[in-house]
Amino acid sequence: MNIKKLAEKLQLSITTVSRGLGGYSDVSEATRKKIIKFAKKYNYSPNPNASNLASRKTNxxxxxxxxxxxxxxxxxxxxxxxxxxxxxxxxxxxxxxxxxxxxxxxxxxxxxxxxxxxxxxxxxxxxxxxxxxxxxxxxxxxxxxxxxxxxxxxxxxxxxxxxxDNETSTNLIMQYLYDRNHRNIAFINVDDKYNFAYQRKQGYLKFLKKNKIKFKKENYISVSYEDPDQVALVIEKKILNNSKITAIICSTEYSAAGAIKACNKANKKIGIDISLITFDGNIVNFITSPSLTAITHDxxxxxxxxxxxxxxxxxxxxxxxxxxxxxxxxxxxxxxxxx
Amino acid sequence: MNIKKLAEKLQLSITTVSRGLGGYSDVSEATRKKIIKFAKKYNYSPNPNASNLASRKTNxxxxxxxxxxxxxxxxxxxxxxxxxxxxxxxxxxxxxxxxxxxxxxxxxxxxxxxxxxxxxxxxxxxxxxxxxxxxxxxxxxxxxxxxxxxxxxxxxxxxxxxxxDNETSTNLIMQYLYDRNHRNIAFINVDDKYNFAYQRKQGYLKFLKKNKIKFKKENYISVSYEDPDQVALVIEKKILNNSKITAIICSTEYSAAGAIKACNKANKKIGIDISLITFDGNIVNFITSPSLTAITHDxxxxxxxxxxxxxxxxxxxxxxxxxxxxxxxxxxxxxxxxx
DNA sequence: ATTGTTTTCCAAAACGTTTTGGAAATTAAA
DNA sequence: TTTAATTTCCAAAACGTTTTGGAAAACAAT
Missing domain, CATH: 3.40.50.2300 (Response regulator)
Known part of the structure; x- marks a missing residue:
């Protein structure tokens, strides 16, 4: 079915059918309805190639x-x-x-x-x-x-x-942890050349500032995506060895996986010996027992x-x-x- | 740039340009090369809408x-x-x-x-x-x-x-485990209404048959995707409680995650107390220590x-x-x- | 030199739309 | 009732290609 045949069925010109379907005001409501009805009936929809070509534009x-x-x-x-x-x-x-x-x-x-x-x-x-x-x-x-x-x-x-809203995310998490009396919170981020990571870092820093908590260099680490095992190692050394840290925020599912591995290795029970909260984490979030608390966005x-x-x-x-x-x-x- | 302008530049007809670009034999090699040269030079490529429309077909x-x-x-x-x-x-x-x-x-x-x-x-x-x-x-x-x-x-x-090649996959895994002297191997699959799961099951069963190992109902379980925690529970109960089982095959990354959780809970060290091999598992494969052996396909x-x-x-x-x-x-x- | 073949090219039609510029029909205003 | 304004419609041109059905040119055979 094409517009020509449809126009014949409707006893109308091609122009009117086209304009009717296009919702132009120069075709009466009555005929427009009829056109639409017929178009449905004969299962017509305009050939996009012809349409794009003729209109000199696309949608x-x-x-x-x-x-x-x-x-x-x-x-x-x-x-x-x-x-x-x-x-x-x-x-x-x-x-x-x-x-x-x-x-x-x-x-x-x-x-x-x-x-x-x-x-x-x-x-x-x-x-x-x-x-x-x-x-x-x-x-x-x-x-x-x-x-x-x-x-x-x-x-x-x-x-x-x-x-x-990455900044709000870390702020929200920090508040959540703060309310549960965590004061030494590690944040495992990725390189802040990525904007989302930069924003998350800002949220973290701003929360600290707002609550007059001193930023501790050793609580913030940036890891790469490339070598997950390396991530686990870094977390083990820098975070888990630091007995002051009571909670960890993971910026990606990968780093959460690394954290889980590190915790297992160091024999620290997540949710008991140490707290962990991750961004997203569809897959890793239920590996631990209890499962991982996470932050998500729609x-x-x-x-x-x-x-x-x-x-x-x-x-x-x-x-x-x-x-x-x-x-x-x-x-x-x-x-x-x-x- | 369109074909008309290009034809003018080339001092050729539109037809010849079109056919030259299309690789038809009725345009000489010399002119064809020239056409292509010019097309590159003027950065011409045919308007797909016009092309589809005219040729009454698409690619x-x-x-x-x-x-x-x-x-x-x-x-x-x-x-x-x-x-x-x-x-x-x-x-x-x-x-x-x-x-x-x-x-x-x-x-x-x-x-x-x-x-x-x-x-x-x-x-x-x-x-x-x-x-x-x-x-x-x-x-x-x-x-x-x-x-x-x-x-x-x-x-x-x-x-x-x-x-x-799902059947070969499970066959390969079974052989791998068999070579390492595993005889009681659990296979955690998903519902075999999914063809890939059916095929993996076939590979598993055929290997058993070939090696005259009796199929044990309790070594094969099918889990759903829906509730990961449930998966962990089933694995804990049915697999880990069965002391004869020395190795587990996981058909999906989700079930591997479930298995890891179950092992953690039951305090069974993967790679030491029990062997685990999973399909794919990009994320979960490095959570355990040592990391998960996996089977992948290109x-x-x-x-x-x-x-x-x-x-x-x-x-x-x-x-x-x-x-x-x-x-x-x-x-x-x-x-x-x-x- | 003539005829037949093959190679190389091209003018025009076609694809299915949208848009333009107006014409016809209807309604409103005088 | 006539004129003006508005509403509703339409014929034809245009979009940028491909394809058809030859024509012209080049080459080969006689």
């Missing part, structure tokens, strides 16, 4: 996933799926076309963006893993393509974005908000943004200390 | 990801990314367009396939999580759309597929083979297939018993 969302950075920066697998899941509802209901590309290298990533803009002519983009002064931003702004950042950079931001909403911003009727404001609120899931790995 | 691969089944059937997140990663090289080099859809429900999944075929007019599909007598197969065969299964069903198969190749089958010049044979070979990564959670 396509482009999205490049940097495979090379998976699990070694802001993108982890679980968060990807949640984000996508949140997006997909909106995408389906808004009838947006959706092109996703996967890049195994930085070079491929560059090519992928080029292709999206120049060949596929997408009009919306989700930008992941933004860097400071990211060239993609200028590129997109120059080409007047709507985009929203998944994650954001530091400092002044002149583009719309969605992100986890990343589904992040995905749907991103689409919302991109499709908002009004011209996208450069300060639209959304912060996913954190939530602590209590499971029992945090001990309440005596005063 | 598009469709792929529906069932989000609802994530981590609760054959699809887990890590395998998805590996598969995709393997695909993407081929996709880029073969200049295939690629549409991926995500379905949160079975209903959405159905709609997604419909959309791919009828609206997007894809000519290639990757089918995931195949069921016996899967209606999608008939649907695609009827519409003469090339497809390849990621995973396969049991029994006679009349379509091309790629899959893990899922990247699975992805690239899938594309290879779909793009093979010759008409796709219904018996093309590829089995990813397993490999044991020794880490130290398996003990060699004394004879």
């Amino acid at each position: 396509t969302l482009g999205f490049v996933i940097p495979l090379y950075g998976l699990n070694s920066n802001t993108l982890n697998q679980a968060s990807f799926f949640e984000f996508i899941s949140g997006m997909s509802n909106k995408i389906n209901s808004e009838n947006i076309q959706f092109i996703m590309k996967f890049a195994n290298t930085i070079d491929e990533e560059k090519k992928a963006y080029d292709n999206l803009i120049k060949v596929e002519k997408v009009n919306k983009v989700i930008l992941h893993n933004l860097k400071k002064n990211d060239p993609r931003i200028k590129f997109l702004q120059k080409n007047k393509i709507n985009f929203v950042g998944w994650g954001r950079t530091q400092g002044r931001i002149n583009y719309p974005w969605v992100d986890l 990343r589904k909403i992040l995905g749907s908000k991103a689409i919302e911003i991109l499709t908002s009727e009004t011209k996208i404001k450069n300060n639209s943004h959304y912060l996913a609120k954190p939530e602590i899931i209590e499971r029992g790995s945090v001990l309440t200390l005596k005063k | 598009t691969l469709g792929f529906v990801i069932p989000l609802y089944g994530l981590n609760s059937n054959t699809l887990n997140q890590a395998s998805f990314f590996e598969f995709i990663s393997g695909m993407s090289n081929k996709i880029n080099s073969e200049n295939i367009q690629f549409i991926m859809k995500f379905a949160n429900t079975i209903d959405e999944e159905k709609k997604a396939y419909d959309n791919l075929i009828k609206v997007e007019k894809v000519n290639k599909v990757i089918l995931h999580n195949l069921k016996k007598n899967d209606p999608r197969i008939k649907f695609l065969q009827k519409n003469k759309i090339n497809f390849v299964g990621w995973g396969r069903t049991q029994g006679r198969i009349n379509y091309p597929w790629v899959d893990l 899922r990247k190749i699975l992805g690239s083979k899938a594309i290879e089958i779909l793009t093979s010049e010759t008409k796709i044979k219904n018996n093309s297939h590829y089995l990813a070979k397993p490999e044991i990564i020794e880490r130290g959670s398996v003990l060699t018993l004394k004879k």
Whole structure:
């Protein structure tokens, strides 16, 4: 079924059918309804190729996933799926076309963006893993393509974005531990060149400051993703050997795994001898007994908000943004200390 | 840049440029080279919308990801990314367009396939999580759309597929354990309605038979994905309480996590008091000390083979297939018993 | 030199839409 | 009732390709 046949069935011109479906005001409500009815009946939907071609524009969302950075920066697998899941509802209901590309290298990533803009002519983009002064931003702004950042950079931001509220997260955790009388809290983070790690560090530091707790260098460590065993070793040496530390915050599931290993090795029972709280941790959170208390964010909403911003009727404001609120899931790995 | 302008630059007709780029034999080698040179120079690539429209066909691969089944059937997140990663090289080099859809429900999944075929007019599909007598197969065969299964069903198969060699995997593991003098080996599987689980069970059973070891009902348990804590409990009760069992095979990362928890609770040291070997387990494999010995498959190749089958010049044979070979990564959670 | 083949090229039609610029029909205003 | 304004519709052009059905040019055979 194509528009021509549908127009014949309806005894209307092709133009009217097209405009009716497009919701233009120059077709009466009555005929519009009839057109929609027939379109449904004959299961018609416009050929996107013809449509894009004729209108000289697309309604396509482009999205490049940097495979090379998976699990070694802001993108982890679980968060990807949640984000996508949140997006997909909106995408389906808004009838947006959706092109996703996967890049195994930085070079491929560059090519992928080029292709999206120049060949596929997408009009919306989700930008992941933004860097400071990211060239993609200028590129997109120059080409007047709507985009929203998944994650954001530091400092002044002149583009719309969605992100986890990382600073609040660590603040929340610190408060949670503080309320349970922990005063020497170790924070195992990753390199703060990653924004999420930087933000989490800020939350940690600000809480200390607010409560007039001195920052102890030895309580904060930054580990790499690369060698998990190394992580366990570092934790064992620097954290577990420090008898003052009563609680550990892990910034990633990997470091939580490392912490668990270190604790096992040092024969410290999590939730009894030492408290542990981790970000996310879908898999590791139930290995300990009692299971790990964790902090999570609703990343589904992040995905749907991103689409919302991109499709908002009004011209996208450069300060639209959304912060996913954190939530602590209590499971029992945090001990309440005596005063 | 479009084909018309490029033709002007080349002082050739649009037809010749199009056919030259398409590699047709009715344009001389000399002009073809010149065309390609100019196309590169002016950074021209055909508008896919116009191209699809004019040729009445596409070169598009469709792929529906069932989000609802994530981590609760054959699809887990890590395998998805590996598969995709393997695909993407081929996709880029073969200049295939690629549409991926995500379905949160079975209903959405159905709609997604419909959309791919009828609206997007894809000519290639990757089918995931195949069921016996899967209606999608008939649907695609009827519409003469090339497809390849990621995973396969049991029994006679009349379509091309790629899959893990699950039967060999368990066979390999069993041999590995047997060589180290384990005779009472527990296998923690998931419901064998999932084909991969069924195949793994077959490998386990066949090994027993071949080596004339009696199958002991109490050594085989099937656990669900839903409640990880429950898994740990079952393992503790049924496996760890059975003093004859010297080694455990875990079919999924989740059950390995459950096993670790159970061992911790029962105070059994993995790699010392009991041996453990798991499928995959990117995250859990380094929690224990020594780290978990695991069996993995190269899922990247699975992805690239899938594309290879779909793009093979010759008409796709219904018996093309590829089995990813397993490999044991020794880490130290398996003990060699004394004879 | 003529004819037949093969190679190399091209004009025009087609793909299925959207958009433009107006025409016809209806309603409102005078 | 006539004119003006508004509403509702439509024919034709355009989008950037591919494909069809030859035509022209080059080469080969006689």
